[in-house]
Structure formats: structure tokens, C-alpha cells
Amino acid sequence: MPMRLDAGSPTFARDFAGLLAAKREVSEDVxxxxxxxxxxxxxxxxxxxxxxxxxxxxxxxxxxxxxxxxxxxxxxxxxxxxxxxxxxxxxxxxxxxxxxxxxxxxxxFTDTLGVELGHRWTAxxxxxxxxxxxxxxxxxxxxxxxxxxxxxxxxxxxxxxxxxxxxxxxxxxxxxxxxxxxxxxxxxxxxxxxxxxxxxxxxxxxxxxxxxxxxxxxxxxxxxxxxxxxDMIAGPSEVVVVADCHANPDWIAADLLAQAEHDAAAQSILITDSAELADSVAEAVERRLSTLPRAAIAGASWRDFGAILLTPSLAQAVPLIDRLAPEHLELECEDAEALAGQIRNAGSIFLGSHTPEAIGDYVGGPNHVLPTARSARFSSGLGVLDFMKRTSILKCDPESLRQLGPAAITLARSEGLEAHARSIAVRLNLG
Amino acid sequence: MPMRLDAGSPTFARDFAGLLAAKREVSEDVxxxxxxxxxxxxxxxxxxxxxxxxxxxxxxxxxxxxxxxxxxxxxxxxxxxxxxxxxxxxxxxxxxxxxxxxxxxxxxFTDTLGVELGHRWTAxxxxxxxxxxxxxxxxxxxxxxxxxxxxxxxxxxxxxxxxxxxxxxxxxxxxxxxxxxxxxxxxxxxxxxxxxxxxxxxxxxxxxxxxxxxxxxxxxxxxxxxxxxxDMIAGPSEVVVVADCHANPDWIAADLLAQAEHDAAAQSILITDSAELADSVAEAVERRLSTLPRAAIAGASWRDFGAILLTPSLAQAVPLIDRLAPEHLELECEDAEALAGQIRNAGSIFLGSHTPEAIGDYVGGPNHVLPTARSARFSSGLGVLDFMKRTSILKCDPESLRQLGPAAITLARSEGLEAHARSIAVRLNLG
Known part of the structure; x- marks a missing residue:
């Protein structure tokens, strides 16, 4: 049985912190x-x-x-x-x-002082x-x-x-x-x-x-x-599914298990405002698990790292989601779009009940290489920018250098970098 | 005296490789x-x-x-x-x-199948x-x-x-x-x-x-x-100045020294097609060095890691610059703009004789936190994107899932991930 947390419980804050801190990977010292x-x-x-x-x-x-x-x-x-x-x-x-x-x-572009600025991207x-x-x-x-x-x-x-x-x-x-x-x-x-x-x-x-x-x-x-x-250091995969009472428990269970079958260290979390849905999803998971070829792996993942979180409303799930910063976030609820707009930390969002995460693993179009282990707090899925770099470009003419130079000279001297100051001053006949 | 390399010399390839491989930092094992x-x-x-x-x-x-x-x-x-x-x-x-x-x-955006796609950036x-x-x-x-x-x-x-x-x-x-x-x-x-x-x-x-x-x-x-x-792991700073016979040797020398005064491990390199300019810059460096407050540091950097490279033409400097992948690249030559367009690897480019690198250190506008130690081959200066991350968004409706689903199911099964396949199939009444 996975962990079951109720946001109304007095121990919730501590239990949730425990969920966040759970180590799913033994880091071998290699x-x-x-x-x-x-x-x-x-x-x-x-x-x-x-x-x-x-x-x-x-x-x-x-x-x-x-x-x-x-x-x-x-x-x-x-x-x-x-x-x-x-x-x-x-x-x-x-x-x-x-x-x-x-x-x-x-x-x-050229700014009001006549300085030419810009950047160039190269692969x-x-x-x-x-x-x-x-x-x-x-x-x-x-x-x-x-x-x-x-x-x-x-x-x-x-x-x-x-x-x-x-x-x-x-x-x-x-x-x-x-x-x-x-x-x-x-x-x-x-x-x-x-x-x-x-x-x-x-x-x-x-x-x-x-x-x-x-x-x-x-x-x-x-x-x-x-x-x-x-690129990032990849960890075990994870999904957070947010669902309300209208969601299909069998579909949700299938999605939780799709994540769980990756790896015994994978993590599937359901967040819902419906205790009834929570129960029926838990049942559906057990039922579907029994017929899976990778039942041993998926079962271990669900038992050891799975979780069902009950919140009074889905709006109250938002800060929890941001702390979990899930690699995959499925929103199978009314007004999924509005909820998505409130989330800061997620690698990818799957909107509505007809977007199982697995479609994004293969043919959705977005990348399936996504930040795991809460790193969606600071990183993004793999993309074109990961294979390019930006060169900044700056060009002054005599007049714009004359206008900008004194401030730069002041700062260079305040930092004790006289040769910096002189490389500007020499061009302005200042020394 | 800094290293002086002539691209026409039979030992140039080996000497240049030596310049590239020179360790400017002792990596303390801490x-x-x-x-x-x-x-x-x-x-x-x-x-x-x-x-x-x-x-x-x-x-x-x-x-x-x-x-x-x-x-x-x-x-x-x-x-x-x-x-x-x-x-x-x-x-x-x-x-x-x-x-x-x-x-x-x-x-x-919505693609031709009716799939909604997109991404969202958050800080x-x-x-x-x-x-x-x-x-x-x-x-x-x-x-x-x-x-x-x-x-x-x-x-x-x-x-x-x-x-x-x-x-x-x-x-x-x-x-x-x-x-x-x-x-x-x-x-x-x-x-x-x-x-x-x-x-x-x-x-x-x-x-x-x-x-x-x-x-x-x-x-x-x-x-x-x-x-x-x-962000990146910063190393000692460096500049490559590319100059032709029209450049002012005193200004170039000032720029080389501005870089050198940072740190005895800093590196200043001049690349030119003019042996005469090379000589006059070398002289100007010695002359200017003598009056610098940080002469000891700048002198050590110039002596130990400075270099003057002579190439038959500036076009032939391009592959050398790309291998050096300098943090700062000053182009003080005719048609600097065209030359800049041929460079793949540089953290920042300073165009023309009135853009000393020091102006970019303070008030140019672009960032002065730039990739060092040849890392401009794969990374960029610090920027707004370093403080943001991208969440991908995917939304299928029943019809687009019906069209995309079979290909995803095929791939999931080819990877032995049956629960992935079923999370799609269950929504299509396929299993």
C-alpha cells in the first residue's frame, strides 16, 4: 500500500516533508x-x-x-x-x-547612445x-x-x-x-x-x-x-496526477502504473480532493497491477514510493505540487488550464483526461527528457537551446564610448583595476 | 616575453595545441x-x-x-x-x-491533428x-x-x-x-x-x-x-584580440593588459596578420606595464600565458579562434563584422577599435559573466534564461488521441513497457 496523506491531518506537514525527502536512489560511491x-x-x-x-x-x-x-x-x-x-x-x-x-x-539593435548591441546563437x-x-x-x-x-x-x-x-x-x-x-x-x-x-x-x-x-x-x-x-543528471522518473471526482479511476490507475513500471525507484503520486476517487484509484491500481508483465517492478514502486494525497480543494494542491516539482504533471480535473497557470515547478504538464503521460513519452512532440528529483525547480526539459550557445555582441563608436567611458572608468578604479580604466581612457585621450 | 607563434612555422600545429592545453590553474584537491x-x-x-x-x-x-x-x-x-x-x-x-x-x-498552438502544444517559462x-x-x-x-x-x-x-x-x-x-x-x-x-x-x-x-x-x-x-x-564553474579570465595593420598598437596593448591585471593566471592573446603590429604591440605592452599598479600580476600573466599569433591572413585566424573559444574576443580590424559572422565559439565579441573589452565589464549592457577555459564551445554568458525554466504543455482531445495513440502503443510495446501502452489503450477502448 502506498503512503496516504490527508492535508487535514495534524501530522501532514511533517509527513509531506518526509515524502519530499525520501531517497529513491542509493547513490553508489563510484x-x-x-x-x-x-x-x-x-x-x-x-x-x-x-x-x-x-x-x-x-x-x-x-x-x-x-x-x-x-x-x-x-x-x-x-x-x-x-x-x-x-x-x-x-x-x-x-x-x-x-x-x-x-x-x-x-x-x-542600436540604443539611444548609438551603442550597437546584440547576440548571436550558434550550435x-x-x-x-x-x-x-x-x-x-x-x-x-x-x-x-x-x-x-x-x-x-x-x-x-x-x-x-x-x-x-x-x-x-x-x-x-x-x-x-x-x-x-x-x-x-x-x-x-x-x-x-x-x-x-x-x-x-x-x-x-x-x-x-x-x-x-x-x-x-x-x-x-x-x-x-x-x-x-x-545535460542534467537523470534520476528515477515520476508523475503527479491531480484529479477530481469527475476523473476516471481506471484511467488514473493506468497512468500511475505506466510511471511505476519504469523502475522500482519510480514514483507515482495522486493528489485529489475526493476521498472516493482516492479509494477507487487505489483499488483500480491493485486490479490492473495483477495483469502487468512488469508487475513486480510497478508493484514495488507503488508500494515503496507511491502516495495518495487528499487536499480539501485542488487549489490547495498548488503549493504541494510546487514543492514536489514533478517531472510529469497530469491535470485531470475541471479547469485544468487555470490550475496549470498557477503552477511554478513542473517539467511538463499534461492537460485533461485524454492526455496520458505516455503519449508524451513517444509522439506528443515535447521532449521526454525532463528534470527529475525536484530539479524542475531550476531546470527544463531537454531542448534546442541545450545544443546552442549565445555570443553577446557590443560595438561602440567614438561618440558612444565618450559617453559611456567615464562611468566605466569610475567603476574600474573603485575595483582597483587601473589597467581596465586605462584601456578606456587611452581611447578618450584621457591618459 | 609571451609565446610567439607563426602559423607558417612547421611546428605551429604542435605549438598551438600546446597553447590550448596549457593549464592555467592548479586544481587544488579540496x-x-x-x-x-x-x-x-x-x-x-x-x-x-x-x-x-x-x-x-x-x-x-x-x-x-x-x-x-x-x-x-x-x-x-x-x-x-x-x-x-x-x-x-x-x-x-x-x-x-x-x-x-x-x-x-x-x-x-494547435497542430493539424488538433493536439494543443506549447510551453511556459517561469522564474x-x-x-x-x-x-x-x-x-x-x-x-x-x-x-x-x-x-x-x-x-x-x-x-x-x-x-x-x-x-x-x-x-x-x-x-x-x-x-x-x-x-x-x-x-x-x-x-x-x-x-x-x-x-x-x-x-x-x-x-x-x-x-x-x-x-x-x-x-x-x-x-x-x-x-x-x-x-x-x-551556473558554470568560472576559471581565469581571457581575451583574444584580433588586429590588422591599421590597429593602434597602444590601444591593443592596453586591452591585453586590462585582461592580464585580473590574475596571474589570466590570458591575453593577440592574433594578427601583421608582423609589424605584433612587434609594436609587444613593445607597447612592456612600456605600459611599467606604470601599472598591478604590474606584477599583469606582467606574470603576460609572460606566462600571453601569446602573439601571426597568421598569413585574418580569415585563417577563424579556426584558431574557434579552438581557443575565448571568453572575450575583440575584433579590431577591417570588416570586423564579417569576421564575427564566421566565428562559432566565443563568449562575447567586441567590434571595432572603440570597444575595449573593459567597457563590457561595466556598462556595455551584456553580461560580463562569460564562459572561460574554452567552455564557450558549449556554454553562454549568464542571462535571464539561467534564472528561468520551461514547462512543456500537451493536450489531446479524444479525436487527436485516437490518431496519435496507435504509434505510441507500438513504440511502448517495442520497449517492453506494456503499462505505458495500456494507459493509452484504456482510453481508446482498446484494452
Missing amino acids: DLAVKAIIEDVIARGDAALVDYTRRFDRLELDAAGLKVTEAEIEAAWARCDPDAIVALRTARDRIEAYHARQKPSDER VEAAGLYVPGGTASYPSSVLMNAVPARVAGVPRIVMVVPSPDGVLNPLVLAAARVAGVSEIYRVGGAQAIAALAYGTDTIAPVAKIVGPGNAYVAAAKRRVFGQVGI | DLAVKAIIEDVIARGDAALVDYTRRFDRLELDAAGLKVTEAEIEAAWARCDPDAIVALRTARDRIEAYHARQKPSDER VEAAGLYVPGGTASYPSSVLMNAVPARVAGVPRIVMVVPSPDGVLNPLVLAAARVAGVSEIYRVGGAQAIAALAYGTDTIAPVAKIVGPGNAYVAAAKRRVFGQVGI
Whole structure:
């Protein structure tokens, strides 16, 4: 049974704080191991990649074998369910159309002093995409990471994916082709992150690394941050469903379980103002759970991290939602739109009863790489801007420099930076 | 004498790679000390802040003394040079006007299937601004960090600044008032970062931490990343000046020295197609250096990390600039505008001979918090977007869900996520 909290209870504040603080992930202390792997890849390059691949993926190859060939991609493509490829293309087109609207504009303007100002956006020169191997190897994630990079105009998109015992998911390779990935290497773990950050003879370095991974991958990303850009550190997925008495309990239960089946550490939370709905959803979850292939995982997630929160009104749910800052927020209630407008912290909002979160995982258009573990308080889902950077532009002429210069000189001197002051003064014949 | 490289030399490729790889900072291994400090602040809160402040800042205070009072700010204000306050206000207004144009727009649209899509931007609920103590305590940096947060609409802006031996720079407090900082605490180091990230009884936690600091502050920011958002990890400052034979060598020398005076680890690089200009700039640097108050620092920086690169044409400088990815790029040459358009990697560009970089440090309008150490390959200067986050919005109706659902169900099943498929199917009476 999941935790059940009533906002009317005297212990609610404490219980809710407990829910917020619950650790859903054991953070393995792999940092020293990761440090050694990164240093080894810097020192030995491809030879280190080959060694770690033998050790961790039980795969014997030489440096030339790291790259997945066109022929292999072709062969994988031929093995895929044609319906799945059609669906990948549908998803790709919708993700592309949604993200194309995120492309930022350059700007130039002249202010009243005659100073020309502006900024210019450029794509990073190369992006690396980490794709986990084994069961967490999701073709949809390949699209969600690679398509925004392509929309941004990144000329080189490099995918790394471990192939434990030599096995690669053919649909992952197909997704890479559909998404426009430029190069694929069969290498994973901290060694793959190190190769992307520092380069080897086979793998040229990139400027930005994105994509989810295990504790080693996360620790490696944290370590190489600065040498390259990284996206967020992904944690277990989560959903908050807000529903009133009009909602369909069976649909809500299905949505809670879709989240829960990801991972035993996933979290599904229902917030409602209807005790009756709360009861019927709880029942529906148990009923639906029994027929799920991943019942063990979904059941553990629901039992250990699931929660049902009862609030006197849905308006009173708003501050709770902002503190939870959920990755996914479904609003299945009257006037969902108005409620959405009051929320500050959420990675993504799904409006109305016909928008199950799963539609957004695949074909909605918005990105499914979203801030987890309350990081929607300060970060956004993956997007085109993550693959671009902004250069500011400034141009003074003699007259505008004459007008602006004295204030700058005053501030430079107040900071004890005389050479700063003089670089302006020398142009104004002031010294 | 700084390094001098000629692109025509047979060893140029190797020498340039050496310039790129030169370590300008000794990265102190302070991570374990920082980990202990953060854990102590989490465990003991204000008491830990009081202890570390006694130990590191030689300042005896109780928890109530952590907060800088309105009366203290008022007293500091009265001690400031009135010209400096006027200059701070000029800077604030120009920074604010420039950054106001960065405010992003929300979007909603309906696609051809009838799916409603969009996104909404919201400000983080609270931002923390770290300000170093002592000589690196720059009022201009307070403006550059706080004004974008205010423009973003952040309701609570918290400044932390160490006061070694109880001393605070009055102009830093004045800048905080001018910029609209909400709260100021006299605490620094890793303990201040921990307090901002996790909160104490006195200091409520924030969602995002920005601002430069020493090795302890940088290591602490890296550690708390995920719990809160952070800005980039700042390194020593740098400038690349591109100049042709028409440039004024004395002005160029002044700009190279303005950068060099920051820090012995700062880096100033001249790229020119004129050997004659190279010679006259080198001479002018020596001449101007002799009269600088910070000659020791600027001289060390120029000697150890300065460089003059001679290229056959300025067009051939473009790939070198992109590899250097300079924080500041001054283009003092004919057709600077066209050259600027070819550069992919630069934090900021200063066009023409009347735009010394120092004008951008104070009153230009663009931010002076810019990517260092080649990170302009993947990151941007500080801006309004750093204090906001985007929530994606998706809304299907029964008809659009019917059209999109099957592709999502196909992909969910191909990924083995049956509960995902069912959360869609149940709404389409498919199961």
C-alpha cells in the first residue's frame, strides 16, 4: 500500500516533508573508480576503451571494431518490425516540428547612445549522446536526444551505446538513423563519457554530452563537466496526477502504473480532493497491477514510493505540487488550464483526461527528457537551446564610448583595476 | 616575453595545441574537505556556519549576526563615493535594458491533428548569489549576477559574501541594493554554498546558485549540483584580440593588459596578420606595464600565458579562434563584422577599435559573466534564461488521441513497457 496523506491531518506537514525527502536512489560511491577510468582513457585512448569493453561488456574487439558500420545499421534496420519504424518516423516528425519552434533568434539593435548591441546563437560543433545498453535501451530516447541537436544545427552527432555480450538493440540503431545520428560507437560506461569528452584516435571529442546512464555514467558526466557541457543528471522518473471526482479511476490507475513500471525507484503520486476517487484509484491500481508483465517492478514502486494525497480543494494542491516539482504533471480535473497557470515547478504538464503521460513519452512532440528529483525547480526539459550557445555582441563608436567611458572608468578604479580604466581612457585621450 | 607563434612555422600545429592545453590553474584537491563541510552544514545548520566563519574569516558572531542588516547597508551606502553609486546605477540600467530583451515568450498552438502544444517559462523561486570576499569582491559582478535574476522575475535573491576579519566592501553592499538583492548574509566558502543549497534556520534554501568563487566554492557548487542548479564553474579570465595593420598598437596593448591585471593566471592573446603590429604591440605592452599598479600580476600573466599569433591572413585566424573559444574576443580590424559572422565559439565579441573589452565589464549592457577555459564551445554568458525554466504543455482531445495513440502503443510495446501502452489503450477502448 502506498503512503496516504490527508492535508487535514495534524501530522501532514511533517509527513509531506518526509515524502519530499525520501531517497529513491542509493547513490553508489563510484567516483574513485570513475576517476581512474577517465584518467586511463585520457592516457591510453582506444586501447583503454578496448580493455574496458572486454571487461565490462564481455566483448572482444579492436579499435577498428568500436565503430558500428553502415552495413550493421542496415542489417539491424532489416530486422526491425516495420510498424515500429513507421511509428519512429511519426515520432521523429512530431518531435522535430515541436522543437523547430524553440530555435532562438539572433538580435542586433542600436540604443539611444548609438551603442550597437546584440547576440548571436550558434550550435555546438559536436554533440555526444549516451544510450544505455540492455533493458533500459530505449529507441524513443534516441529520438528525444538526437532530434533537438539536429534541429539546433549540430553538424556532428555521436552516439555511444554499450553492447553487453555483443548485443545491440536493432531498434536503437534504427532510431539513430531516423534521427540523423552521424556516428555510432559500441562503448559504454564512464569510458564512453571520457572518450566523448577527451577524444581518442577513433572517437573525436564533442562539446556537449547528453543522455541518461547508470551511476558510473552519471559520475563520469559530473567529472567531465567543464571540459564539455552536460545535460542534467537523470534520476528515477515520476508523475503527479491531480484529479477530481469527475476523473476516471481506471484511467488514473493506468497512468500511475505506466510511471511505476519504469523502475522500482519510480514514483507515482495522486493528489485529489475526493476521498472516493482516492479509494477507487487505489483499488483500480491493485486490479490492473495483477495483469502487468512488469508487475513486480510497478508493484514495488507503488508500494515503496507511491502516495495518495487528499487536499480539501485542488487549489490547495498548488503549493504541494510546487514543492514536489514533478517531472510529469497530469491535470485531470475541471479547469485544468487555470490550475496549470498557477503552477511554478513542473517539467511538463499534461492537460485533461485524454492526455496520458505516455503519449508524451513517444509522439506528443515535447521532449521526454525532463528534470527529475525536484530539479524542475531550476531546470527544463531537454531542448534546442541545450545544443546552442549565445555570443553577446557590443560595438561602440567614438561618440558612444565618450559617453559611456567615464562611468566605466569610475567603476574600474573603485575595483582597483587601473589597467581596465586605462584601456578606456587611452581611447578618450584621457591618459 | 609571451609565446610567439607563426602559423607558417612547421611546428605551429604542435605549438598551438600546446597553447590550448596549457593549464592555467592548479586544481587544488579540496573535494574531501568540501564534502565534510557540506555534511556538517546539513547536520548542524547555523551552528556550523558560525563555527566555520570563526575559523575561516576570524569573525565571532551568533546565528542572528549572519544577516547583514538594513542599517549596515545604509551605513555602507553613506561611506561610498557618490560618483561610484551614480556609475553603478548607470551600469544597472544598461544591464537591465539589455537583459530585458532576453525574456522568453510562452507559446501555445494547435497542430493539424488538433493536439494543443506549447510551453511556459517561469522564474526560479529563489536564487543565491555568491560574492567573493577580499580583493576579488567586485561590485560590478553583483550587478551582473543579480540584475538578470531580477529581470527574470525571481522573487527572492539571496547574496552571501564572506567578511574576513569582519570587513565588507561597502560598494558591494551598495551594488546589492542597487541591483535589488533581497537578503545578504556574511558567510562564504563551501559553507555558504551548502547553506544556500540545503538551507539552515536563518538562510532558507534557494533553487539556483550563481557567482564566482575560489576552489572550495567551485568544488561545493559541483557537489550540490542536482540539489540546486548552478551556473558554470568560472576559471581565469581571457581575451583574444584580433588586429590588422591599421590597429593602434597602444590601444591593443592596453586591452591585453586590462585582461592580464585580473590574475596571474589570466590570458591575453593577440592574433594578427601583421608582423609589424605584433612587434609594436609587444613593445607597447612592456612600456605600459611599467606604470601599472598591478604590474606584477599583469606582467606574470603576460609572460606566462600571453601569446602573439601571426597568421598569413585574418580569415585563417577563424579556426584558431574557434579552438581557443575565448571568453572575450575583440575584433579590431577591417570588416570586423564579417569576421564575427564566421566565428562559432566565443563568449562575447567586441567590434571595432572603440570597444575595449573593459567597457563590457561595466556598462556595455551584456553580461560580463562569460564562459572561460574554452567552455564557450558549449556554454553562454549568464542571462535571464539561467534564472528561468520551461514547462512543456500537451493536450489531446479524444479525436487527436485516437490518431496519435496507435504509434505510441507500438513504440511502448517495442520497449517492453506494456503499462505505458495500456494507459493509452484504456482510453481508446482498446484494452
